[in-house]
Amino acid sequence: MNNKTVAFHTLGCKVNSYDTEAMMEIFEKAGYRIVGFAEYADVYVVNTCTVTHLGDRKSRNMMRKARRMNPDAVIVAVGCYVQVAPDEVQAIEEVDLIIGTKNRADIVDDIEAYRKDKTQNNFVSDIMRERHYEDLNITETKGKTRAFLKVQEGCNQFCTYCIVPFARGPVRSRPVDAVLNEVKRVVARGYAEIVLTGIHIASYGVDLEDGVDLLSLIRAVSEIDGVKRIRLGSLEPLLLTEDFVRGLAEIKAFCPHFHLSLQSGCDTVLSRMGRKYTTAQYAQIVERVRRVFDYPAITTDIMVGFPGETEEEFERTLAFVEQIHFYQVHVFKYSRRKGTKAEAFPGQVPEDIKTERSHRLTQRARACEQDFLAANAGRTAPVLYERTKGEGVYEGHTDNYIPVVLKTIEKINGKIIETELLYKESEFHMTGLLN
Structure with a gap:
């Protein structure tokens, strides 16, 4: 019986999650059993993120944690942080194999080769x-x-x-x-x-x-x-x-769920970012979507503290969020990344100001989210019920991605059911009612 085990830790986006799941299947076909990252394993794979400095730091921490879990394990670092900083990752003594954002299909073969000579290998290429x-x-x-x-x-x-x-x-x-x-x-x-x-x-x-x-x-x-x-x-x-x-x-x-990346609600900031649209164009696009679809969800990402962002420019972003009235906004702070043009831009914004702006924007966005839920109250929508939350309680999402909680004695997991939506102020989900 083959008792080889492998554990994964994934940082970052849905694409990274997909890449991890694909690698898991490669390991399973090779006879490995997948275990949790907090468990003892023969191999630990950290699929890294580098969108922010925080992603870099978390990636390094997980590599070191893996070594503590099993000092004799093979530790593999893959993904975006590894790709842009291979020398930095190679200097981490806990890491045995270094693979970037390609050559991942060969990961099991690379591990078997490492076991023969125990030599740290760097497979990152251009x-x-x-x-x-x-x-x-x-x-x-x-x-x-x-x-x-x-x-x-x-x-x-x-x-x-x-x-x-x-x-x-x-x-x-x-x-x-x-x-x-x-x-x-x-x-x-x-x-x-x-x-x-x-x-x-x-x-x-x-x-x-x-x-x-x-x-x-x-x-x-x-x-x-x-x-x-x-x-x-x-x-x-x-x-x-x-x-x-x-x-x-x-x-x-x-x-009808449209995640339209905005980044800033101020045209001068958008220009410095190298984004290829203006706020007027963005607003026109949102209007187009709302004209064609009933109750479309418009969600977005917005960065605060981009180099040179003034209080006036940030206020324009706040006003634009109010104007568009997004369903949800992912707010994040600018992180200076080596090799990007903005790294050398003047006017780097202090961290305390980034934090304060992040809080203000989040508060504004949360109010808009409540308004969107309230606007959907009383209508009937198709809900895909995805999981149970206790006996007789199901959670799912409408087609426009509103979370719904429903109590029923019926078995509805995995089913799409027309559901009446009930809204309760200050909650960030809706209650479902079957007719």
């Missing part, structure tokens, strides 16, 4: 020259109702603050057939909702020769038997042309 999508696949995912599927890798945008293009390389789109085959596999295992994700999914297809784009991919996915819902990861706002939005509206399975 990701900026990479032109092919790495063939990583999954047949199932952690959740039992919603499957996150990676369809694209890399980014060509090079916003002045962002390290991701250096960590992930240029845009590489996953071949359509590979995406559709994976969708069929997860649907066969009972997944009702497919979430298409990537580093910059708006760029899907730009490197393919058959004229395919994101909208045509979504249409193809929707035609697969058993696909009940399709949701999208973060989108570049300018992708949402009139034709694109109306095309989505024609797809019955599409969920």
Whole structure:
């Protein structure tokens, strides 16, 4: 009997989570058993993040924690932090194998080779020259109702603050057939909702020769038997042309939840960031979505404390958040990243001011979130029930991603059910009522 065990710790985004799940399947096919990261294991894999300095620090801490868990284990560091700082990671004595954001399909072979000579190996290569999508696949995912599927890798945008293009390389789109085959596999295992994700999914297809784009991919996915819902990861706002939005509206399975990355609600800050739209264009895009869809959820990311951000510029962001009235806002503080243009920008904002602005923006965003929930009160919406929360209590999400809690004696896990939505002030979910 093979008793080899491997433990994973994943930091960062949904793309990282997908990469981890694909590596897990590689280990399982090689006879490994997956255990929790807090357990004793023969191999520990830390899938790192480098979007902020905090991600770097957490990544290093988990590498050292793994060594404490089992001094004789093989410690493998993979992912974005490793890709942009391979020498820094190689200097961490607890780490045995260093793999960036490619060559991950060979991870088990690399471990077996390491066991023979016990020599630390660095497999990081120049990701900026990479032109092919790495063939990583999954047949199932952690959740039992919603499957996150990676369809694209890399980014060509090079916003002045962002390290991701250096960590992930240029845009590489996953071949359509590979995406559709994976969708069929997860649907066969009972997944009702497919979430298409990537580093910059708006760029899907730009490197393919058959004229395919994101909208045509979504249409193809929707035609697969058993696909009940399709949701999208973060989108570049300018992708949402009139034709694109109306095309989505024609797809019955599409969920009207649009995560449109904003970053700042002030045009001068957007210009310094290298973003390619103005607040007026962004507002027009949101208006277009709301004109075509009923009750669409508009969510976003906003950065506070970008170099040179004045109080007046921040106030414009607050006002713009109020104007758009987002459903949810992910607020985060600017982190100076080596190698980006913004690293050298003057006017670096002190941490205490970043923290104060983050708090103010979060408060404003939370008020908007309550307004969105209140606006949905009393209507009936399809809810996918995903998990139980105690005896007879189920949790799920509407198509526009409102969390719903429902009490019932029926067995409804994994089902999509029309549910009346009840709102209670100060709560950030809605109560479901079956008719």
